[in-house]
Amino acid sequence: MARSAFIPKVRDHKYHQAVLDRMPRAWGAWPDDEASVNDDQALATFLRRSQKDSFEWPKKTVVFISDPHADAEAFEASLIAAGVIERDGASLCDYELTRFGRKAEIIIGGDCLDKGPSNLDLLRSLAHLYRLKADVTLLAGNHDLRLLMGLLVLEREADTGSQHLFVRMGRKVIPLFREVFDQYLASTRWEEGIPPEEACRDLLFPDSDWFDNFPFFAAGFLTPEGIEREMRKMESKMGSFERHCQNAGLTLRQVYAAAMKCRSLFLKESGEFSWFFRKMKLVRQRGAFLFLHAGLDDHMASLLAKRGVKHANRAFKKNLMTQNLFSFYYSPLANTFRTKYRKADLPLTDRGVKGARKAGIQVLVHGHINQHGGQRISLKNGLVHIEADITLDAHSRKREGLEGHGVGVTLIDRKRGVVGLSGDYPRAKVFKPGRKGRLVGASQ
Known part of the structure; x- marks a missing residue:
């Protein structure tokens, strides 16, 4: 059968042709x-069910x-x-x-x-x-919501369940902070009001006793496999986060400054990307x-x-901004954008x-x-x-x-x-x- 019977046509333009060629x-x-x-x-199974009158x-x-x-x-x-x-x-x-x-x-x-x-x-x-x-x-998506959790924890009194959520974003979020620093802060007096390096480390990283306390805090919320997986992830990310920042040419002061700028861009009503989390839904x-x-x-x-x-989408929005970050991020609502059907998942x-x-x-x-x-x-x-x-x-x-x-x-x-x-x-x-x-x- 001809290609156009199932595949949409694109405009006859050299850029479009480059896409079409792929x-x-x-x-x-x-x-x-x-x-x-x-x-x-x-x-x-899909074929059988799609033939039923009830299939829409x-x-x-x-x-x-x-x-x-x-x-x-x-x-x-x-x-x-x-x-x-x-x-x-x-x-x-x-x-x-x-x-x-x-x-x-x-x-x-x-x-x-x-x-x-x-x-x-x-x-x-x-x-x-x-x-x-x-x-x-x-x-x-889980990567999108991890950024939101990491930004929100900077303004809240973090408990054992949530104080690791900034570092939990890991190395994959660092390019965003590099972009934000370069495009919004590099040519400004960004250092004003930013705490010293060691103080920024304390603000971004969980407490020294987090590894001892988290398994007890999470018991009853996460499966044993889920707790073990979370601890392994954090051992890796705690040990490498600052090194990945340094490899990207960022000090922890610059990371903290970029994160606070992200809070302004994403969370303030006037922010350039304030629409991003506001428009987001859980399911459709x-x-x-x-x-x-x-x-x-x-x-x-x-x-x-x-x-x-x-109702699921309303519950998602309500819990996203008002509830305890730990109870949201490890809840069935969040499992919807996190699960891979592992033993660690619900x-x-x-x-x-x-x-x-x-x-x-x-x-x-x-x-x-x-x-x-x-x-x-x-x-x-x-x-x-x-x-x-x-x-x-x-x-x-x-x-x-x-x-x-x-x-x-x-x-x-x-x-x-x-x-x-x-x-x-x-x-x-x-x-x-x-x-x-x-x-x-x-x-x-």
């Missing part, structure tokens, strides 16, 4: 070869892009690949919505921050999408599809069944899957799990998951042996079905059930 030129039914990492049982597709096309991780080039290239925007040149933010882009819902699956190459460029590119009046839903349901960053557990599935998505069992189905949820669409072979359909305790994090940012790609920035997007609607586009996979993956329960494009 995208697959053919399509295949999902999965399409023996080497595919996809789970045949998951696909068969989104009313308008959903364009899902997850985990751009501070790479605006990858983000905008993915929007171009989806047919959502037209860009007139090589400059970031120099784009307009297409006719299709004005009609589609764009869901950003979280993790806009960290890694690189530029947090601020990504935020400004996303802000431009809002300026164009695009229908955008921004979901919470469209038909039988629930869009979120990571996954569900039994408690959240039950909450969605009993109270619905609107569990999803048959009870939770039944709750999800009661809420009308048949498929989770999420990021959070790097994929090098395009999007993946998996089955977790009987619940279908579409894993759509296809490693976009240039920083991660370099570390993982991939070239340049990534390009990738997942499109979902009744007409197309599910289309997975990735510059790292030779074909577009297409899931489109036929009328008689056969998968369109499947082998005869």
Whole structure:
């Protein structure tokens, strides 16, 4: 079948052509070869359930892009690949919505921050999408919320449960502080009002007895595996955080000054990025599809069944800014953007899957799990998951042996079905059930 039957067209422009040249030129039914990492049982389950009268597709096309991780080039290239925007040149933010882009819902699956190459460029590119009046839903990612927790703890009287949350951000947040310092502080008298180096260390790092106290504080909140994992992470980050700052050319005074500037940029109503956390949602349901960053557990599935998505998003916003940081960050609400279904995470069992189905949820669409072979359909305790994090940012790609920035997007609607586009996979993956329960494009 011709490429254009399933893959959106892009404008005839040299920059657009460069994006197009990186995208697959053919399509295949999902999965399409023996080497595919996809789970045949998951696909068969998805196919069977999508044939039921109760299965609902989104009313308008959903364009899902997850985990751009501070790479605006990858983000905008993915929007171009989806047919959502037209860009007139090589400059970031120099784009307009297409006719299709004005009609589609764009869901950003979280993790806009960290890694690189530029947090601020990504935020400004996303802000431009809002300026164009695009229908955008921004979901919470664990990297995004870690920044918020780290900034909030600087203004609150930190207890054992939260005083480690700044350093817990680790080395991946340091490029943001470097960017903020360079763009907003370097040419100013930033030292005024900033405590000495040792005092900044005390403000940023947890107390010396934190390792002794945290396991007792967290007992009953976290699983034993979760406590052990948290302690291991902090041992590593406590030992390396200051060294990573020094490698980036930052003293702890400069890091503290940049963090306080971030508080102004993100948390003050007049801040350039004050919209970022204000617009953020935890989940978005469209038909039988629930869009979120990571996954569900039994408690959240039950909450969605009993109270619905609107209540979950209200609870997320309320807890985000008003509750104890520890109880929020390790809660079922936060598990939604943190889980990888490990023993350390809150569990999803048959009870939770039944709750999800009661809420009308048949498929989770999420990021959070790097994929090098395009999007993946998996089955977790009987619940279908579409894993759509296809490693976009240039920083991660370099570390993982991939070239340049990534390009990738997942499109979902009744007409197309599910289309997975990735510059790292030779074909577009297409899931489109036929009328008689056969998968369109499947082998005869």
